[in-house]
Amino acid sequence: MKNIPPLLLLVLAVVFGGFAAYIASGWLKARARPAARDSVAMMPAVAAARNIAPGSVLIPELLKVVQLPKEHVAADAATDLKALEGRVTRQLIVAGEVIQEHELAPKGAPGGMAGIIGNDKRAVTIKVDEASGVAGFIVPGNRVDVLLSLDRNEFKNDPVTQIVLQNLPVLGTGQDIEQQKAGERPKVVPTVTLEVTPEEGERLALAAKEGTITLALRGWTEKAAIPTAGARVSALLTPEKKAAANFEGPIPPPAKVGVEVIRGVGREMVNF
Incomplete structure (x- = not known):
């Protein structure tokens, strides 16, 4: 160490100090990311696990609970899986789509066609x-x-x-x-x-x-x-x-084209 010039020691100190600062900055940013994600309000919603046909009676196997940002969940979206059991769908619900109240028949409606017909229809x-x-x-x-x-x-x-x-x-x-x-x-x-x-x-x-x-x-x-x-x-x-x-009458034949031929005192019409 006695043979190392002071200037080189200064340069090494600056390099290692900068590297340490870079590592510390990355570590702090990594810890800040989960905190940022946690700051987004999430809430559960019930979605279709697969395509559900109109008139289907909802059972747990057709449903799944997903976590979504609260601001992206509609006001009439279903949030309780158990509350949906036995309800009947009024229209096709595509896999992954969050189930909404207006897509369901009134509570107590039977499954099949009768359960999806609207009032006075x-x-x-x-x-x-x-x-x-x-x-x-x-x-x-x-x-x-x-x-x-x-x-x-x-x-x-x-x-x-x-x-x-x-x-x-x-x-x-x-x-x-x-x-x-x-x-x-x-x-x-x-x-x-x-x-x-x-x-x-x-x-x-x-x-x-x-x-x-x-x-x-x-x-x-x-x-x-x-x-x-x-x-x-x-x-x-x-x-x-x-x-x-x-036009209801018969179609007339096309008009003929004729030439009058004169031979001496005689005349003759030749049609083409």
Whole structure:
């Protein structure tokens, strides 16, 4: 140590001092992080452990408790798992989603379709084909418009299609078996169950009986009703096609082109 120059000792002291300060600063910051996390107010909330279908009776296996920042938890969010046991879901609840009171049927409601129908509402099931049912993309929880197409009686010569009901909730989808003629195999027909008011149910049943029903799937946020005048075949045609469609007489043959040929004192008409 006697042979070490004083200047070198000073440099070493500065280096080791800076290193010690760096280590101490990192240690203090590491201890400050848990304190910062602890300063965020957390609270328990009950979420879906997996996708839960509408009309399901809630049991512990379908639920899980998660800890979330208090400011991110909705006012009607469920916080007590035991209090949810036996409640019935009114709509699809996706895995991980915090369960909220407005997504549940009133306490004491039975499971299944009857438990998810709203007050003063009814459930009406209609048959659809693969195309009119939006090719299988309609699922419970969606909302649809109902289009009616008529081509009989006064609409025979000018079929019409118009939206007759709008923004109807889809309660369920399924299948029905239609019996065919003797020797033919039964036909499986897709069905869709809609939630309607009694008046809407009357209109829907009549529409299904008198014409062809088509369902139009609405966007998730689209709620407003849009008035329409309907569409007729006559309005789809161009003026030229309208004239051809309205002409009932036979189509005349095309006019012939002729040339008069003069041979001496004789005349002859040659047609081409």
